[in-house]
Amino acid sequence: MTRDKKISELGEFGLISRIAAGVFAPDNVITGIGDDAAVTVTGQGMQLLTSTDMLLEDVHFRRRWHDPYRLGRKSLAVNISDIAAMGAIPRWALLSLAMPSDLPLNFLDDFTRGFLSMAGEHGVTLIGGDTCSSRSGLVISVTVMGEQLPALILRRSGARPGDDVWVTGTLGDAAMGLKLLEDDGLTQAGEGMDFLVSRQLDPTPRSAAGLALAGSGLVTAMIDISDGILADFGHIAEMSGVGATLRLNDLPVSVPFRTAVRAFPQFPHHLVLSGGEDYELCFTAAPIHREKITELLKKCSLAGMPVGIVTSSPEVQVLGADGASFLPKKQGFNHFAP
Numbered sequence: 446m447t448r449d450k451k452i453s454e455l456g457e458f459g460l461i462s463r464i465a466a467g468v469f470a471p472d473n474v475i476t477g478i479g480d481d482a483a484v485t486v487t488g489q490g491m492q493l494l495t496s497t498d499m500l501l502e503d504v505h506f507r508r509r510w511h512d513p514y515r516l517g518r519k520s521l522a523v524n525i526s527d528i529a530a531m532g533a534i535p536r537w538a539l540l541s542l543a544m545p546s547d548l549p550l551n552f553l554d555d556f557t558r559g560f561l562s563m564a565g566e567h568g569v570t571l572i573g574g575d576t577c578s579s580r581s582g583l584v585i586s587v588t589v590m591g592e593q594l595p596a597l598i599l600r601r602s603g604a605r606p607g608d609d610v611w612v613t614g615t616l617g618d619a620a621m622g623l624k625l626l627e628d629d630g631l632t633q634a635g636e637g638m639d640f641l642v643s644r645q646l647d648p649t650p651r652s653a654a655g656l657a658l659a660g661s662g663l664v665t666a667m668i669d670i671s672d673g674i675l676a677d678f679g680h681i682a683e684m685s686g687v688g689a690t691l692r693l694n695d696l697p698v699s700v701p702f703r704t705a706v707r708a709f710p711q712f713p714h715h716l717v718l719s720g721g722e723d724y725e726l727c728f729t730a731a732p733i734h735r736e737k738i739t740e741l742l743k744k745c746s747l748a749g750m751p752v753g754i755v756t757s758s759p760e761v762q763v764l765g766a767d768g769a770s771f772l773p774k775k776q777g778f779n780h781f782a783p
């Protein structure tokens with residue numbers, strides 16, 4: 446029965462063929478999986494954008510609560526999010542896997558199905574990767590490439606004093622979902638908790654919105670929120686040589702997030718500011734463009750709102766609910782925090 450098979454029974458090339466079997470290459474892929482290197486073509490006048498991210502078992506995910514299908518989706522989603530944050534069109538992906546040899550074959554099959562479903566939703570083709578065995582858990586490394594006209598690429602630099610700071614979607618959901626998963630059982634605790642968990646396990650990269658914002662020419666700087674708005678806007682601030690005042694009351698939170706905060710007072714409110722993995726977009730634009738940007742995001746079926754103002758002084762401060770501003774200390778996740 447294939448359901449009980451281990452990946453070690455298939456061998457490296459059997460595994461690669463199994464992954465490759467689900468891939469259909471469009472015209473921009475001349476040579477995909479199966480040669481020494483992939484050959485692709487970019488559109489006329491386009492520049493290539495490349496981004497890579499690793500997901501390590503027990504650092505970024507736990508097999509206990511992350512089903513392989515959604516793990517496959519997320520592995521690609523976090524990479525597509527980086528391409529979206531540059532305002533580029535995601536095109537190609539490389540998938541490198543180091544797997545324990547006793548990994549069930551159906552885990553790999555479900556992972557691959559998930560990965561390719563995310564790829565299909567965003568027009569990405571899997572063009573290669575690497576496959577090896579691991580003695581210390583599952584390691585997933587994904588590289589995504591995209592393209593865009595040079596004039597449309599959005600960087601972290603470019604924010605100007607007086608610009609609005611915008612965020613899409615809602616903040617803190619994924620971090621709250623992680624808290625629920627860590628505190629076994631709480632996922633069943635209330636209405637909408639599964640929404641928070643799915644924001645953690647199966648995030649949606651905002652590629653259509655990123656692309657539309659880039660095409661509009663209205664945006665001065667952009668980043669995706671993977672480590673919380675404080676840390677990630679902090680990168681825009683640093684690269685643009687600016688600061689900001691963020692209005693705590695205006696930061697968008699979901700109804701399930703509010704429910705969770707009420708139901709579990711032990712969970713910190715500051716997840717809105719510094720919770721990771723929402724993969725929403727944070728960008729800056731002059732206030733005169735508010736209406737156009739709201740319309741543009743609506744066309745992408747996404748909410749977005751101005752949550753602060755870019756300042757010329759370099760601090761990122763938060764205007765609290767009581768009208769007093771403070772300089773927050775708690776920043777986003779840092780792998781090598783002392």
Ligand code: ADP
Binds near residue numbers: 465481574575
């Ligand atoms: P090489 O020995 O030249 O590195 P490999 O045997 O590692 O080649 O890979 C053979 C082909 O399979 C290449 O096209 C490679 O990109 C692709 N490949 C290997 N592993 C994966 C994977 N996990 N997902 C997709 N493609 C893969």
Ligand code: MG
Binds near residue numbers: 574575576
């Ligand atoms: Mg290889």
